[in-house]
Amino acid sequence: RKEVEQDPGPFNVPEGATVAFNCTYSNSASQSFFWYRQDCRKEPKLLMSVYSSGNEDGRFTAQLNRASQYISLLIRDSKLSDSATYLCVVNTPNFGNEKLTFGTGTRLTIIP
Amino acid sequence: EPEVTQTPSHQVTQMGQEVILRCVPISNHLYFYWYRQILGQKVEFLVSFYNNEISEKSEIFDDQFSVERPDGSNFTLKIRSTKLEDSAMYFCASKGGDSYNEQFFGPGTRLTVL
DSSP: OOSEEEOOOOEEEETTOOEEEEEEESOTTOOEEEEEEEOTTSOOEEEEEEOTTOEEETTEEEEEETTTTEEEEEEOSOOGGGOEEEEEEEEOOBTTBOOEEEOOOEEEEEEO | OOOOEEEOSEEEEOTTOOEEEEEEOOTTOOEEEEEEEOTTSOEEEEEEEETTEEEEEOTTOOTTEEEEOOSSSOEEEEESSOOGGGOEEEEEEEEOSSTTOOOEEOOOEEEEEO
16 A cells, blocks of 8 residues: 555646545554645645644645545635645654655646 | 755766755754655655754665765755666755754756766
8 A cells, every 4th residue: 555645636627616635644653744736847835734623724625534544635716826736745753753755646737 | 935945956967977966955944855756756755864864764765875964054965876767856855843844845956867
């Protein structure tokens, strides 16, 4: 089983639509969870951290289910500028060290 | 806003040559990382560095790779004898001292091995 697994995509959705991304992770010791955004040939940039209680930032809502080892991201009222690859990222500390483990990403294209 | 910088943006080298990729992390950060992304694939962890030593490394980070923080500001990744499969985007990242701080990524160096 992959450490971090995401919907393969690509997702092509019309402007204004709602789109949802799902992600599962295999290591139950993982402690921190994130969604990053990556534009073509650019570096990953943090979109939002994901907490067990769920969190919202404007049009973006992230949810974490530790029991199911499942993370989601919902984008409402999608904009053309939301077109990017969305990366599910998990942080698994190891004796004080930590590394980010990335999913393969899901490409989103918003269609005018 | 402080940012991580990397040089060069693109490096072309011949197979078997040594390359050094350079990064300047955010100035008050304590943790430093290298990741790589082969074209069309996921971002992969290479190595983490803290308190002037490697704290964790992946299977990818074999004896051909080394890291250094030579002067308190730069953080370098050296590949001693490049292979074709080392062609990738290499991202440097840095993080502050708190456990849940974000890792900030640099813009990356695209390495092409011919």
